Amino acid sequence: MTPGHDRRRRGGPMTTAKADYPGRLARCRTLLDERGLDAVLVTDRHDVRYLSGFRGEDATLVVGADTALIVTDSRFYEQVREEVADYELVEHRGTDLLADSVNAAAESLGDGFTLGYQAGGMTHADFRGLRRAHGGRLRDVRRHVTHLRMVKEPVEIQALAAAAALVDLALGVVVAEGLVGRTETEVAWRLLEEYHARGAEGESFDAIVAAGDHGAQGHAIPGPRRIKPGDLVVIDTGARVGGYCSDITRTFAAGRVSKAHRKLYDIVLEAQLAGVAAVRHGAHGRDHVDAAARGVIKVAGYGAQFGHGTGHGVGLEVHEAPFLGSLRGDRLEAGMVCTVEP
Structure with missing residues (x-):
């Protein structure tokens, strides 16, 4: 533990703004006329x-x-x-949630209504x-329903800032304890301890801790490898606060x-700064x-090694729209929150 470190200290500002659920419902209703629907069935748990x-x-x-x-159902x-x-509230008492949802819609709307559904998160059997x-x-x-989440409200930005600040503090503590001699797995578990000590709900995703050439794997799985003097150690991690994720x-x-x-570090840093500036x-x-971001890395001669996208949105999901990649990208608007990680 570093001098002056207080394990009770939380990772970010208190959330004071309130979510505009009536406004969100109203925006969802605008999709009905736009898509020619009488109703939409929302099944994605993050959208719910x-x-x-x-x-x-x-x-x-x-x-x-x-x-x-x-x-x-009755559990909830x-x-x-x-x-x-x-x-x-409609009390689901059967064995088929989707069928009960359709029946509830029919009781309200009558027969023959046009229903929107979220095919992307549905199995063929469910469909x-x-x-x-x-x-x-x-x-x-x-x-379209999921994209309602792209522009964040003040309450969401507060939660995202708190989640990022918490991880920033936790990383400072864990790295200050020293990396040499510890295994990748030990560092990953130590980060999780810090997140819980600081009030996080959990990780945004399983932490990546990769030392030496293991860091060349974009989504490396922490293992028993011990960190050696001179290693570069990639740590990709995040925590959830108020349901919202950070990704650092x-x-x-x-x-x-x-x-x-x-030299390699400086190239990536220059690429990141160029992406942030854009x-x-x-x-x-x-x-x-x-x-x-990609232009900097290409000029440096490492374009072939840059196979992933530069960034993505972050919110209730750690990877969500908008996307910032060479194959998939979205137009950015004020209020969107995204990562830049070439």
């Missing part, structure tokens, strides 16, 4: 949480022009009553069951490093941000 505030699982939302239903009735204000239960017109809303990648030097390592309202994730 975003639209309603419900933090549990095994729940769906049915959103119509004058309908707002949340359908779940009381939780819904505590967390959800803008949706009517067949949904089609049998509905018997009417189904339209895939693709990512840093490269640490375990003692003195070679000139070759320093992030602005109206910029395109592919044509501006990724191109700026």
Whole structure:
């Protein structure tokens, strides 16, 4: 433990803003006319949480022009009553949540309604069951409901900032304890301890700790390798605060490093700074941000080794829109939160 370190200290600012659930519901309803729908069935658990505030699982939302239903089973009735204000609870008592959700929609909307659904997170078996239960017109809303989450509200930005600050502090503590002689797995577990000590709900994803040539693996799995003097150690990690994720990648030097390592580090740093400088309202994730970062690495002669995207959005999911890659990119708007990690 470093001098003056207080394990009770939390990782970021207190969240004071409130989520605008009525506004989110209203924005979801605008999709009905845009997509030619009478209602949309929301099954993605992150979208369910975003639209309603419900933090549990095994729940769906049915959103119509004058309908707002949340359908779940008895394990979550009381939780819904505590967390959800803008949706009517429909008690799911059968064995098929999707069928019960369609039946609840039919009771409210009548027969023959056009229902939007989220095919991207649904198995083929689920789709067949949904089609049998509905018997009417189904339209895939693709990512349109999920994309409502792209521009963040102040309460979301506060939670994201708190999650990032928590990881920043935890990394400082763990690295200050020394890296040489510890295994990758030990460092990963130590980070998790710090996250819990500081009040995080958990990790955003399994931490990546990779020393030496292991760091060349983009998503390396921490193992028993011991960190040696002179190693570069890549740590890619994040924590969840208030449901929101952070995602921080840093490269640490375990003692003195070679000139070759320093040169590579400086190239990546220059690429990152170029990408960050390109992030602005109206910029395109592919044509501006990724191109700026990728251009630096290509000029340095390492373009062939840069196979992944430059960045992505972060929120309730650690990887979400907007995307900033050479193959997939989105137009950026004020209020979006994204990583830049070439």
